[in-house]
Amino acid sequence: MFCYQCQETARNTGCTVKGVCGKSEENSNLQDLLIFVLKGISVYGEKLEELKVRDKSNDEFIAQGLFATITNANFDNERFTSMISAGLKRRDRIRDDFLTVYRDKNGSDFNGMLPEAATWIADTPEAYAEKANTVGILTTENEDVRSLRELLIIGLKGIAAYTDHAAILGHKKEEINAFIMEALASTTKDLTVDEMIALVMRAGETAVSTMALLDEANTTAYGNPEITEVNIGVGKNPAILISGHDLKDMEELLKQTEGTGVDVYTNGEMLPANYYPAFKKYSHFVGNYGNAWWLQNKEFESFNGPILLTTNCLVPLRKDNTYLDRLFTTGVVGYEDAAHIPDRPDGGVKDFSTLIEKAKTCPPPTEIESGTIIGGFAHNQVMALADKVVEAVKSGAIKRFVVMAGCDGRQKNRGYFTEVAEQLPKDTVILTAGCAKYRYNKLNLGEIDGIPRVLDAGQCNDSYSLAVIAMKLKEVFGLEDINDLPISYDIAWYEQKAVAVLLALLFLGVKGIRLGPTLPAFLSPNVAKVLVDKFDIKPIGTVEEDISAMMAGK
Numbered sequence: 001m002f003c004y005q006c007q008e009t010a011r012n013t014g015c016t017v018k019g020v021c022g023k024s025e026e027n028s029n030l031q032d033l034l035i036f037v038l039k040g041i042s043v044y045g046e047k048l049e050e051l052k053v054r055d056k057s058n059d060e061f062i063a064q065g066l067f068a069t070i071t072n073a074n075f076d077n078e079r080f081t082s083m084i085s086a087g088l089k090r091r092d093r094i095r096d097d098f099l100t101v102y103r104d105k106n107g108s109d110f111n112g113m114l115p116e117a118a119t120w121i122a123d124t125p126e127a128y129a130e131k132a133n134t135v136g137i138l139t140t141e142n143e144d145v146r147s148l149r150e151l152l153i154i155g156l157k158g159i160a161a162y163t164d165h166a167a168i169l170g171h172k173k174e175e176i177n178a179f180i181m182e183a184l185a186s187t188t189k190d191l192t193v194d195e196m197i198a199l200v201m202r203a204g205e206t207a208v209s210t211m212a213l214l215d216e217a218n219t220t221a222y223g224n225p226e227i228t229e230v231n232i233g234v235g236k237n238p239a240i241l242i243s244g245h246d247l248k249d250m251e252e253l254l255k256q257t258e259g260t261g262v263d264v265y266t267n268g269e270m271l272p273a274n275y276y277p278a279f280k281k282y283s284h285f286v287g288n289y290g291n292a293w294w295l296q297n298k299e300f301e302s303f304n305g306p307i308l309l310t311t312n313c314l315v316p317l318r319k320d321n322t323y324l325d326r327l328f329t330t331g332v333v334g335y336e337d338a339a340h341i342p343d344r345p346d347g348g349v350k351d352f353s354t355l356i357e358k359a360k361t362c363p364p365p366t367e368i369e370s371g372t373i374i375g376g377f378a379h380n381q382v383m384a385l386a387d388k389v390v391e392a393v394k395s396g397a398i399k400r401f402v403v404m405a406g407c408d409g410r411q412k413n414r415g416y417f418t419e420v421a422e423q424l425p426k427d428t429v430i431l432t433a434g435c436a437k438y439r440y441n442k443l444n445l446g447e448i449d450g451i452p453r454v455l456d457a458g459q460c461n462d463s464y465s466l467a468v469i470a471m472k473l474k475e476v477f478g479l480e481d482i483n484d485l486p487i488s489y490d491i492a493w494y495e496q497k498a499v500a501v502l503l504a505l506l507f508l509g510v511k512g513i514r515l516g517p518t519l520p521a522f523l524s525p526n527v528a529k530v531l532v533d534k535f536d537i538k539p540i541g542t543v544e545e546d547i548s549a550m551m552a553g554k
Contacts, residue, residue, distance in 0.1 A: 001028035002138050004521040005154050006071040007494045008409055012521050021071050022316035029132035030080035031069040035153065035184075036135040037087035038065050040117035042184035044094040049178065051101050058090050059177035060167060062184070066160035068332040071495040072293065072313035076334030081125050091118070115188035147524035148196040149187045151499070154522060155203040156183055158500025161245075161311070162210045162461050164332070168248045171217035179206045197530065204507030207500040211464035215378075218247055223277035224380040225458055230274040231287030232442075233370040238359045239263035240352075241289055241303045243270050243296070244310030245459055246331060252349045253308065254282045262359045265289040267299070268313065269435050272458035275376035288373070289365055292408035292438040297321055302366040306355045308341070309333045312495065313435075326362070328355055373441050375456035377431075379468035382455065390476055392449050393486065399427040400551060401487045403470075405463045405501070406436040407494030413517045414439060417492055419543045421445065421454070425551065429453050431469065434460035434501075436492040463501045467508055482509055488550035489513040490540065493520070506535050512554070516540030 004014035006021060015021075019028060041062060045055050065083055068074045095118070102110045117135075122128060140146040163176055179202065186199055219225075240262060242253055250266075250273045257264055263284045266273050271288045273279055290299035293313035300307050306326045314333055317324055330341040330350065344350045382389065392398040402424060404417060421430060421440035430440065430453060437456050445453040457465040474482050491513055493502065499520070505513060512535075519528060519539050531537045540546060 001025040002136050003028050004137070005150070005157075005496060007407070007518060007520070008411060009521050012518050014521060023075055024077075026129065026132075027075055027077055027080065029136065030077055030084065030128065032136045033128055033132040034065055034080055034084050034087065035069060036117050036120075037084055037091060038062050039115070039184045039188055040091045040120070041087060041094055042181040043115060043118040043188060044091065044098045045181040046185040047098050048094070048101060049182070051098075051105055053101050054174070054178065055094055055097065056174070056177070058094060058181075059172075060164070061087070061090060062180060063160040063163045063167070063177065064332055066157045066180070067164050067311075068334070070157050070161060070312050070497070072315065073311065073332055074334035075314070075316060076336050078336075079334040081128060084128055085123070088122070117188055143524045144193065144526045145196070147522055147527040148193070148200060150522045151520075151527065152183055152196070152200050152203055153187060154496045154499045155200065155207065155503045156180055158497035159203065159207050159210050161497055162207075162214045162500070165245060165247075165461070166210070166214040166217040168246065169217035169221050171213050171220070173209065173213055176206055176210050176213070179203075200503065201507055203500070204503035204505075207504035208464070208467070208507060211461050211501075211504065214461050215464050218276070219380070222247060222251070222279065225272065225275035225376040225378040226277060227374065227381055228275045228280075228376040229372040229374050230271065231372055232289070233287070234265075234289065234365040234367045235263055235286050236364055237261055237263045237284070238362050239265055239286065239303070239305045239365055240355050240359050241265050241267050241300070241305060241307045241365075242273075242310065243267040243293070243307065244312065244331075244333070245269050245461070246310035247273060247276070249308070249310040249330060249350065250279065252344075253352050253355075254279060254285060256349075256352045257284060257356055258282060260356055260360070262356055265303075265365065267296070267307075268293045269459050270310070272375060272456070272462065275378070275458060290368065292435040294408065294410045299368065300327070302368055304365055305362040306358045308352070308355060309335075326358065369442075374452055374454075375441070375458070377452075377455035377465075378457045378462055379465040379472070382465070382469050383472060385451065386472070386476065388449065388451060390473075392451060393477075397427060397449050398429055398451070399425065399486065401429050401431055401485075402550060403431045403466055403487060403489045404436060404440070404492065405431070405433040405457075405460070405466060406492035407460065407498050408435045408438050408492065409494045409517075411517055414492065416517060416540055416543055417490070418443075420490060420547060423543055423547055425547075426453070428551075429455060431455050431457065431466050431487075433457040433462040433466055434498070439492075460497050460501060463504070467504065470510075471508075483511050486553070488553070490546065490550065491515050492517070506531075510535075512536045512538070514538055514540050514546060514550075
């Protein structure tokens with residue numbers, strides 16, 4: 001195996017024996033093979049596009065396949081084997097469709113060259129396992145080509161995750177899925193560096209479009225997030241803990257638990273569900289339990305009730321953990337020996353009755369903290385406060401905004417982000433989204449003229465809100481360049497959705513981003529230099545030096 005898609009990859013070089021995330025060599029190799037198969041499907045999809053025929057039948061499968069390979073999403077080898085089998089059947093169907101259309105339009109059979117991803121044949125798990133050893137990242141020998149291809153694919157994984165969430169809520173954009181297919185197919189070709197960089201930038205553009213689509217999907221279904229004080233204590237009833245990002249799962253779980261005597265709590269990236277008006281009507285929706293994903297081995301244990309993982313991040317259980325019989329997965333998430341809730345039937349809902357019955361046999365959650373935290377500062381809410389924010393900037397009460405969105409993680413050097421939050425001058429406001437917030441959202445950082453100094457927009461995809469806020473401020477202050485705003489970017493990354501967000505910011509023209517706790521291992525020195533030269537991306541430094549530079553607009 002060789003995997004370097006997450007921030008915690010071994011020695012910031014690559015995992016080669018077992019993933020730091022916990023995935024096995026076999027699991028990693030099967031993920032590589034699934035990507036290989038998705039490329040094959042995409043080759044034929046692109047060729048049909050060239051013949052003015054758009055195939056939509058594989059859009060959902062490709063997005064979910066990419067999503068399943070995101071860090072800490074799926075550890076179940078059987079699920080990947082099943083997806084590979086289904087993918088090969090889909091590839092062969094779209095191949096046959098292409099050959100038929102080509103013959104009808106050209107009067108002759110296609111006899112062009114095709115990459116191996118479009119032609120490889122196998123039908124047994126043993127053959128899959130053998131092939132999986134030969135299609136990994138390192139099969140691309142040129143370091144810079146490999147870096148640009150992987151940067152594109154890793155960004156696509158984040159885009160695919162957001163695409164899937166939006167599609168579940170009935171919101172789709174054909175051009176997003178078409179680009180995913182085009183981009184996957186491009187990695188089977190010998191392209192110039194300029195062509196590959198252009199595709200990476202288009203991925204950034206597509207990430208913006210996808211996050212906007214998901215924002216529309218979420219707010220149409222559940223209303224615009226509101227400023228909300230979220231309870232972080234516990235009640236006296238048995239309960240279910242829901243983690244991940246899927247708000248449709250949240251909705252259906254709340255409906256099915258209503259009146260059962262079973263409470264519901266959010267965890268991790270599901271915290272922002274507390275901000276949506278549609279969910280506030282449920283009296284048994286108690287609040288949020290716990291912190292960021294990497295603490296779940298301890299917090300899932302003390303919760304005592306069933307846990308539902310709707311998306312990443314799932315941490316493998318330790319030997320001393322006892323909650324496997326309380327762990328449930330759904331959607332693209334998989335974990336061997338954990339119960340899996342099947343997808344909803346067409347026009348129907350997921351059946352969470354097993355979780356509910358399990359919860360009734362469990363004791364209430366053990367309290368690990370108490371009090372409240374505040375959030376709900378997505379773009380609509382912040383724009384409602386626009387006059388107050390603008391006046392605070394003009395009066396000098398707010399000197400600078402610092403965007404500290406992104407992901408949290410295990411590494412001790414992530415304490416940097418807590419220290420930055422604590423040591424930033426009191427005339428600064430932190431804009432955040434994603435689980436990076438857990439490094440500072442429980443600190444008492446105070447307010448500026450009634451404006452909290454930490455404004456949490458929501459989940460990682462709600463980084464779109466931060467971009468909207470920045471663009472609106474640019475308009476209000478009559479500026480020509482987004483980089484002229486009093487905003488600095490100090491971004492924490494961990495997995496592939498954060499890479500999609502980063503590419504979105506680059507497409508929007510944001511420069512001078514600090515990225516940490518380390519720069520991605522998948523950036524070769526030459527590719528990293530391009531990003532540094534063009535966008536002034538830089539690694540985080542010391543807390544004191546970075547605060548000083550940011551306050552000086554550097």
